[in-house]
Amino acid sequence: MKILLTNTLTRKKEAFEPITPGRAGIYTCGLTVYNYAHIGNLRAYVFSDVLKRVFLYNNYEVKHVMNITDVGHLTSDDDEGEDKLEAGARREGKSVWEIVEYYTRAFLEDMKALNIIKPDVLCRATDHIEDMIDMIGKIEANGYTYVAGGNVYFDTSKLKDYGKLAGLKRDEEAARSRVEADPYKRNPFDFVLWFTRYKYHNHAMQWDSPWGRGFPGWHIECSAMSSKYLGERFDIHTGGIDHVPIHHTNEIAQSEAAFGHEWVNYWLHNEFLIIGNDEKMSKSLGNFIRLQNLVNQGYDPLDYRYYLLGAHYRKKLAFSLEALDAAKNAMKRIRTKVAEIKTVESEQYDSDAFDKMNRSFLEAVNDDLNTPKALAVLWRVLDSEQLSSSTKLKTAEEFDRVLGLKLVDTKEVEVPEEVLLLAEERLNARRARNWEKADKLRDKIIKLGYEIMDRKDGYEIRRS
């Protein structure tokens, strides 16, 4: 079955054609680690994870590369709206490098909690400065650069199709920006490949280069690293929709200038998570929510993953605790159902029935990652009266290779002694038909965070 993907380059849904049959090379623009990832950022990584899993499910061999942007203008002193955590870290006397280390680890933990498969290559910008310098050298050799004001610029006027990804118009009017123009730029869309001068002089991260001591421009790392690991022509590049007009546009410009041919075949972009009054999540708006905050409020990270899967990646998603509760409750029900299925004695496995369900699932997921539809198929399976329990279990297991919700690892939660004693006491009270006492004991158990369900000859307890 073909995998259909919406390609930003053409604005159309296209059937995926790999460069090498049976293989898919995917590059994902990772996080800039100067702060914690918020749940909006995380949407992008769940998206690329699902993309990869779909290819794996279709028996592709996948090479997934993701960068960690650990170079940037971190030393800026008069940066307003600075995050308190970052300020706090600095107050503790941490260096830029330590901050980067700290937030990288936090990011990796979030990815793990969300059951995101670790990319095959996780590369840090600061480990690839040489590669970037090499690439800038190629761009320069091909005649696409100029030096002005101490910095190396990319000359966008040399490229006939600059801005094709975003559909930018290159006339003067289109270039009007709300930011003051850099006087050294020859053309409004030109951008810096290598800095030796910067408005904040105390840049902590600096390296030697043919153009002087300084640091790389903001786009070159993705071009250099992706091509290093995936080749000078590769299949898929993903990222947030905000990257389309600037970051990805410039990546394309410099890469095609360096290599002299087209670079990436499919560009996939995820939409934003929206919060409150349809605003995007950001620090400055004061609506910054971390995954850890949700965990502290009693949500499982996979509840959030389920929530994300409930919407298409190219649509804005309106976040609210109410919506997250819906996901949480749905996950709880699914877990209960799967746990029940597991307890049923082995029944006949029906491979035809599986194939049929699997086809529906694949049709959904191969159609530009329609995970909401895929979840609907999952529900149909779990609620089916026709399917045997072993068929359901097998189906859920297979679907979960794409969904990544750990549907089948329904680990038993240890119930504390205290709660078990109360439950026993309650069972005795119930047998003595002392309902008043039984109800009081039940209240206590609920207060301790467990729920008790009466069964014919006993009870069942689980975490609520």
Place this chain on the structure above:
RNA sequence: GGCGACGUAGCCAAGGGGUCAAAGGCGGAGGUCUGCAAAAUCUCUAUUCGAGGGUUCAAAUCCCUCCGUCGCCUCCA
């Protein structure tokens, strides 16, 4: 100013010319079960897709206008 999107039930959200008198989940209502609950389970919960026009045999789906909302143009998922 330029560019890009969106508006489907109480909430989240699929669909995107006929098979839609519109998936799925959550919530809500009622029933079964229960000492009562919980859990489970069953039934119900948009004649309608922001508003108004138009195209068509046929529109939530295409076109136009309007209203409302958002993103990007600065690092940004």
